[in-house]
Amino acid sequence: MMTFLAEEGAQNPLIPDTAELVVGLLCFFIVFGLLGKKLLPNIQKTLAERHDAIEGGLERAEKAQAEANRTLEEYKAQLAEARHEAARITEQAREQGAQIITEMREEGQRQRDAIVTAGHAQIEADRRQVTTALRQEVGRLATDLAGRVVGESLQDSARQSRVxxxxxxxxxxxAASAEAAR
Structure with missing residues (x-):
């Protein structure tokens, strides 16, 4: 074997043999072709899936964030509307309460006035009744007394009534002139 090396002369170790170079390139292209046909589509598919997952995740996150912001704004608007409605209802209740209190006072005043008027009317009726009863009693007593003084009976009712x-x-x-003098 050594004789073979010596016959060819000095060969450069950096330059490969042409047959080896051709076989090596042929194997390289076969392996590269097989890898390109089988492995590269799977790698491309995995990279595309990852890209879609990352980009889709970001897009979904942005959409979710936008939806959350929109929902938050709707919630704030509804909350502001609810507060406004509560304030309106409270104010309306205050107004109705004040109106009810006013109506109750007016009704109480009317009832008090009616009771006072009825009381005055009852007092006046009782006063007239008592005055009439007193007149009759005083008249009877005066007639009896006058009859005793005169010594005869004063039973004539017309005369008795006039007296x-x-x-x-x-x-x-x-009594009226004494009242006026005061």
């Missing part, structure tokens, strides 16, 4: 009326009218006039 009693004059007497009581005189008493009322003197």
């Amino acid at each position: 009693i009326d004059r007497f009581l009218d005189g008493l009322e006039d003197s």
Whole structure:
């Protein structure tokens, strides 16, 4: 074997033999072709899936963030509307309460006035009834007393009634003039 090397002369170790170079390139292209046909599509598919997952995840996250912001704005708007509605209802309740209180006061005043008026009317009716009863009693007593003084019976009712009326009218006039003098 050594003789073979010596016959060819000095060969450069950096330059390969042409047959080896051709076989090596042929194997390289076969392996590269097989890898390109089988492995490269799987790698491309995996990279595309990862890219889609990352980009899709970012897009989904952006969409979710936009949806969350939109929902938050809707919530804030609904909350502001609910607060406004609550304030309106509270104010309306205050107004109705004030109106009810006013109506109740007016009704109480009307009832009080009606009771006072009825009381005055009852007092006036009782006063007239008592005055009539008192007149009759005073008249009877005066007639009995006058009959005793005169010594005869004064049973004539017309005369008795006139005497009693004059007497009581005189008493009322003197009471009225005493009242006016005060």
